[in-house]
Amino acid sequence: MAKQYSHLSAEERAVLQLERNRGTSLQEIGRRLGRSASTLSREVRRHGDGIYSAHDAAGSYRARRSRCVRRRKLVEEGELFQFVHDHLVFERWSPQQIAATLRAMQPDDASQRVSHETIYAAIYVYPRGGLKKALVEALRQGKPSRGRRRTTAAGRSWVPEQLRIVHRPEDIEQRLVPGHWEGDLIKGAFNRSCVGTLVERKTRFVVLCRMDGCTAEAALEGFTRQMRKLPAFLRESLTYDRGSELTCYEALMQRLNIDVWFADPHAPWQRGSNENTNGLLRQFLPKGVDLSQASQEYLNHVAKLMNGRPRKTLGWATPAQVMEREIIDFKSRVALDS
Structure with a gap:
């Protein structure tokens, strides 16, 4: 089974900076860190041909990662959120009913529809407050977590x-x-x-x-x-x-x-x-x-x-x-x- 790739850590970037300043080759630095020399070469080239800075490289890495995060569709200021909120809270539709209606309304525009799981996730990630309380109470069971309740029926001997x-x-x-x-x-x-x-x-x-x-x-x-x-x-x-x-x-x-x-x-x-x-x-x-x-x-x-x-x-x-x-x-x- 192939080893899962991991990005360079802050400590590895610091070692790379120190050893580069000492003139150590990338092959030698790679052996010390247990990294491929090509990985270190890409890291160095990514930040220009000048002096490598571990601090600047870490900041650039965090900026790239933030741009890779998937944007949330249901943001409180958006029209899509308002549609979901109004049908959930005022019309008392379920997340599945809302998701199905959005698919019918926007069959060719995936950015204007969400799945029922996305709606549930958006409700549960909200911090405590009036908005979250209203959304949770609008759900069928009104529970803060998903799950099924057990029900029982009592037997009666009078039934023919x-x-x-x-x-x-x-x-x-x-x-x-x-x-x-x-x-x-x-x-x-x-x-x-x-x-x-x-x-x-x-x-x-x-x-x-x-x-x-x-x-x-x-x-x-x-x-x-x-x-x-x-x-x-x-x-x-x-x-x-x-x-x-x-x-x-x-x-x-x-x-x-x-x-x-x-x-x-x-x-x-x-x-x-x-x-x-x-x-x-x-x-x-x-x-x-x-x-x-x-x-x-x-x-x-x-x-x-x-x-x-x-x-x-x-x-x-x-x-x-x-x-x-x-x-x-x-x-x-x-x-x-x-």
């Missing part, structure tokens, strides 16, 4: 065997048609308030439901109220965890004419879209706050923001766009059938 997710039709699993939802609650301070979350599996369309408490009756009323606003063809099934708030599932099935399926204990990946969405929603509905103060109007606004974000899994289309296409396709099929 025939409604376990293992019996759910395969076309739901494959996300072939719209109308199949994943649901959950996100809790507020001391688990005394909550908001119902619904995510359509194919389009990732989000619906939020205000709850008047965390009981099964409150969940029944909240989910019923919001899901009744959906077209009937978009109310095919609901996959839920084993939380006791859905013990009124039979009444929900009757009211909405919908199938209900229950995920297995300790298997949050079986409702992955909903778990991911709950994490994103914590930007707007943070832990430790009283969620009973969130009006349905505010929740509709949050859902609109979520549905207006481009999603990688949708080819960078938004859930609202994909849902609109599904509704148009359904209406066209009905018109043809009639």
Whole structure:
């Protein structure tokens, strides 16, 4: 394996200066330093034919190195930084969504786009202060370091065997048609308030439901109220965890004419879209706050923001766009059938 090259150190430059002043040959100096004579020859020529100065040579070396450093794209005064900052902080887009949009806007100009990793790196290298705090809080999880949080699901014995997710039709699993939802609650301070979350599996369309408490009756009323606003063809099934708030599932099935399926204990990946969405929603509905103060109007606004974000899994289309296409396709099929 070849020895890795290293630049001359300050001590080596000092030895080179002293020995050159004494008239020592470059071959001899090279043997003493363990350096090639050609390396020393280039060093001497680089700084003119006069007297070699270790101090001047070191200064010139540092200047050359500084010019070789890759320039940062995201500097606070630049337009690119402002675009990233505004979409991250004000629009609450993720770094991936911002990077994908920049690629679409500037396909032929690499200087006007950045990767999502560059955005993350720019956030974390900032010194402590108000700007860094705002950028970190705008991230999905609001954490100062990247990483995934572990989640668990509690098992419940009241779930009927025939409604376990293992019996759910395969076309739901494959996300072939719209109308199949994943649901959950996100809790507020001391688990005394909550908001119902619904995510359509194919389009990732989000619906939020205000709850008047965390009981099964409150969940029944909240989910019923919001899901009744959906077209009937978009109310095919609901996959839920084993939380006791859905013990009124039979009444929900009757009211909405919908199938209900229950995920297995300790298997949050079986409702992955909903778990991911709950994490994103914590930007707007943070832990430790009283969620009973969130009006349905505010929740509709949050859902609109979520549905207006481009999603990688949708080819960078938004859930609202994909849902609109599904509704148009359904209406066209009905018109043809009639």
